[in-house]
Every structure is written in structure tokens, then in C-alpha cells.
Amino acid sequence: MDSFVIQGGYRLEGTIRVHGSKNASLPLLAAALLTEEPVVFRDVPDLADIQNMLRLLAELGCERQDEPGQSGAIGNPVTLRSENESQSHARYDIVRTMRASICTLGPMLARRGSARISMPGGCAIGDRPVDLHLRGLAALGAEISLEGGDIIAKAPPGGRLRGDTIFLGGPFGSTVLGTANVMSAATLAECITIIESAACEPEIVDLANLLRKMGAKITGAGSPRITIEGVESLGRADHAVIPDRIEAGTFMCAAAITGGAVTIENCPIDTLLAAIDRLEHAGVHIETTDGTDPLHATCRVSADRVLKPIEITTQPHPGFPTDLQAQFMALLSLAGGNSVITERIFTERFLHVAELGRMGAHLFRAGSTVVVSGVKQLTGAPVMASDLRASACLVLAGLAAEGTTTINRVYHLDRGYERLEERLRPLGARIERVGESV
Numbered sequence: 001m002d003s004f005v006i007q008g009g010y011r012l013e014g015t016i017r018v019h020g021s022k023n024a025s026l027p028l029l030a031a032a033l034l035t036e037e038p039v040v041f042r043d044v045p046d047l048a049d050i051q052n053m054l055r056l057l058a059e060l061g062c063e064r065q066d067e068p069g070q071s072g073a074i075g076n077p078v079t080l081r082s083e084n085e086s087q088s089h090a091r092y093d094i095v096r097t098m099r100a101s102i103c104t105l106g107p108m109l110a111r112r113g114s115a116r117i118s119m120p121g122g123c124a125i126g127d128r129p130v131d132l133h134l135r136g137l138a139a140l141g142a143e144i145s146l147e148g149g150d151i152i153a154k155a156p157p158g159g160r161l162r163g164d165t166i167f168l169g170g171p172f173g174s175t176v177l178g179t180a181n182v183m184s185a186a187t188l189a190e191c192i193t194i195i196e197s198a199a200c201e202p203e204i205v206d207l208a209n210l211l212r213k214m215g216a217k218i219t220g221a222g223s224p225r226i227t228i229e230g231v232e233s234l235g236r237a238d239h240a241v242i243p244d245r246i247e248a249g250t251f252m253c254a255a256a257i258t259g260g261a262v263t264i265e266n267c268p269i270d271t272l273l274a275a276i277d278r279l280e281h282a283g284v285h286i287e288t289t290d291g292t293d294p295l296h297a298t299c300r301v302s303a304d305r306v307l308k309p310i311e312i313t314t315q316p317h318p319g320f321p322t323d324l325q326a327q328f329m330a331l332l333s334l335a336g337g338n339s340v341i342t343e344r345i346f347t348e349r350f351l352h353v354a355e356l357g358r359m360g361a362h363l364f365r366a367g368s369t370v371v372v373s374g375v376k377q378l379t380g381a382p383v384m385a386s387d388l389r390a391s392a393c394l395v396l397a398g399l400a401a402e403g404t405t406t407i408n409r410v411y412h413l414d415r416g417y418e419r420l421e422e423r424l425r426p427l428g429a430r431i432e433r434v435g436e437s438v
């Protein structure tokens with residue numbers, strides 16, 4: 001297992017470009033299951049999760065039509081075509097490595113009339129139930145059963161789902177991948193589907209944009225109410241994945257925590273207004289130098305020498321994203337005062353707290369809230385990555401800490417950040433990837 005070794009204390013300066021969104025790409029690629037026509041995807045990030053999704057889709061008969069990039073990299077564009085619909089079982093040994101495999105359920109059910117997918121387990125950030133997904137698909141007429149750890153979904157006799165009005169809200173707000181599943185399935189259902197309390201995340205808007213290119217009739221994506229008028233079939237499309245807002249927010253934190261000045265290209269600032277609001281309240285300066293397209297903007301990020309403490313509560317979009325909570329905790333560990341961070345989406349998403357504490361951060365957790373008492377300096381230490389965004393938090397802390405930080409198990413990071421060490425080094429980061437000593 002690879003590790004990162006970081007020499008902290010160097011300001012980041014220069015330009016970095018945001019890549020395509022992991023969390024948009026996964027349901028987008030799964031949407032290729034909705035048609036027998038080829039679907040072309042551009043700006044797909046070269047990440048472990050994407051490799052896993054392509055492997056799963058190939059097993060489900062949705063094969064890549066073009067050649068992968070050099071030396072096994074994903075390469076762009078990615079052209080998928082679902083021609084063999086005989087195998088519709090998403091097996092446990094793939095699903096257990098990537099719970100987002102669940103987003104193949106809705107498309108397969110809608111197009112093929114049945115699907116079998118291993119029930120995703122929990123993960124480091126907590127239980128990851130799929131009850132809302134199943135409730136939504138059952139409302140479209142699917143017969144859902146559980147057998148041997150697998151979800152088995154069958155369309156009504158005749159093979160076509162039937163639209164309905166569905167409330168998709170849960171105790172923690174809506175569900176992003178649940179909305180993706182139900183919206184995708186509804187595109188081929190009879191009649192009209194209304195999803196009330198739909199997820200409003202930009203990744204849902206991007207998926208709706210692809211589905212409309214394929215011939216779907218969808219209005220309201222990005223709002224809590226999405227309306228889908230079912231059609232008989234969907235066709236080919238060519239679609240560029242939106243930039244990754246969480247990667248962009250992570251880079252903003254990297255510029256701020258090192259006291260640097262970084263220009264971020266291909267930055268989806270329009271999807272980051274809550275995070276930008278919090279950064280600016282803390283004393284981070286974000287100047288949009290090219291905002292012609294607010295989903296592909298250029299901005300320059302710098303920060304006051306000592307940040308001000310702030311309050312953060314994670315919420316569904318357009319609120320503050322839970323996927324930036326860990327990164328902001330690293331940043332605020334060096335603020336001049338006490339910040340308060342409350343996690344409302346995944347209330348156990350605090351595995352990074354103990355590791356940051358090993359680096360000298362003063363953190364006090366009470367349930368789903370952490371008080372971050374700012375310190376003057378973090379100190380490098382050997383730490384353990386536990387999940388994707390906790391890993392990013394530790395990289396940020398290592399960049400700012402005095403001395404050497406070794407982050408073990410960076411495979412967690414590789415799931416969501418493409419060759420991060422190679423992209424930070426040109427900005428002045430002293431970061432190396434070291435393989436496991438044999």
C-alpha cells in the first residue's frame with residue numbers, strides 16, 4: 001500500500017486545473033445502461049472508483065467501445081455501449097469496493113426489466129442505507145426483494161415501470177444517488193413521475209442534462225421537485241462531465257492553509273457558493289479572474305496570515321457540503337480562535353479527528369459537533385488515512401505542518417483525487433508517493 005511523505009511549511013503558488021467530477025461521473029456512466037446506443041463521455045477523471053465502475057459496467061454488458069489511455073489510464077473520451085443485456089447481476093466483490101455501484105440499479109431495472117445488485121455495506125463514514133432508493137423504485141412499480149445479501153428488483157409484468165409522485169426525503173435530507181436512481185429509472189417509465197424532496201446537488205443537474213441529451217423529458221433538476229415524463233426509449237449522446245467541486249474546494253483549502261496564492265482553472269465556482277462563503281468569512285480571498293462560465297471559471301485564492309474562526313454546519317446542497325467538512329477542519333485547526341463544525345449528513349464522519357490530533361490540532365468532539373480550537377502550528381507525524389476526504393484533510397495538514405508527515409493507505413485518496421502528489425508538486429509542495437517497503 002502506498003504512502004505519502006510530505007515536508008510541510010511550503011507556500012503553494014502557481015496554477016492548478018480541476019478535473020472532471022468523480023461524483024458526477026459515476027451515475028453518468030451508469031446512465032449508458034439506459035440505451036443500446038453508444039454514449040460518449042468527456043473529462044472523465046482517471047480514478048480508482050471510475051476504473052471500478054467501468055469494470056462493473058463491462059460485466060453488465062456495457063462495454064467500452066474505444067481504447068483506454070496509455071499505460072492503463074482511463075483516457076478520454078470514454079465511449080460506452082450497452083449491447084449485451086443478458087447479465088444484470090452486480091456482484092458483491094465489486095459492489096463491496098464501491099458502494100456507488102448502487103447507481104446501476106435504476107437504469108438496469110428501467111431498461112432490462114430486472115436487476116440484481118449486492119446490497120452495499122457501510123463504510124468508514126457510517127451506515128450507508130439504501131432504503132430511500134428502494135422505496136423510490138418500488139413506487140415506480142418495481143417488486144423489490146432481498147436474497148442472500150442481494151437486492152432483486154423486477155418491473156411489473158410487461159416489463160415497464162409506471163410513473164408516480166414520490167417523496168424521497170429521509171432523516172438526513174434527500175439522497176443524491178437515490179435521486180439519480182429514481183430519476184434515471186423514471187425516464188423510461190410510463191406516464192409522469194414527480195420526485196419531491198429530490199437531491200439538488202450539481203451532480204444531479206449534470207445527470208439530468210445527459211439524460212435530456214439522450215431524449216429524456218426532465219424538468220426541475222437542481223430543485224427539490226423534479227418532473228420526468230417517461231419516453232419509450234433513449235438514444236446516443238456526447239457529454240462532458242462537470243468539474244469536481246470537491247476537488248476545487250480542496251485546492252482552495254490547500255492555498256489557504258499554506259498561506260499561498262494559487263490560480264485554480266476549470267473551477268465550478270457556481271456550485272461552491274456555501275464553501276466560498278465560509279472561506280471568505282475566515283479571511284480567505286477568492287478573486288474570480290474569468291467568470292465567463294461559472295461552471296468552468298478561473299479564480300485566484302490567497303489568505304490572511306491567520307484565519308478567523310467560523311461556524312460550519314454541513315447540509316444538503318446548496319448548503320455546506322459534507323465532502324468538504326474534513327478539509328475545512330484541517331484549515332481551521334490553524335485559525336486564531338475556536339471554530340465549530342457540525343456534521344448533519346454523516347454524523348460519524350470524524351475519523352480524521354484523531355489523526356489531526358496526532359499532528360497537534362486541538363479538537364473537542366461532542367456527538368456530531370467538533371470544536372476546533374486553533375493552534376499556532378501543526379507538527380508532522382505518521383498518520384493513517386481512513387476514507388477519501390479524511391485523507392485529503394491529512395494531506396492539507398501535512399502541507400502546513402512543521403516537519404515530516406507520512407500518510408499511510410493513500411489508496412483511499414486515489415479513489416477521488418487523480419495523482420494528487422504530481423499535481424501539487426508544481427505548486428511547490430514537497431510531497432512524494434512511496435510504495436510499501438517489501
Ligand code: EPZ
Pocket residue numbers: 022023024026100127128129130131132133134170171172173174175176177178199203322323345346388389416
Ligand atoms: C453521495 O453519496 C456522494 N457520493 C457522497 O460523496 C456525498 O457525501 C453524499 O452524496 C452526500 O452529499 C457519490 O455521489 C458517489 P446520500 P450518497 O444518499 O448518494 C442517508 C465522497 O466523499 N440515506 O445523499 O450515497 C445517508 O445515510 C462521497 O465523494 C438514507 O438514510 O449519499 C446520509 O446520511 C462520500 N437512506 C444521507 O442520507 C438512503 O436510502 C445522504 O446520503 C440513502 C441515504
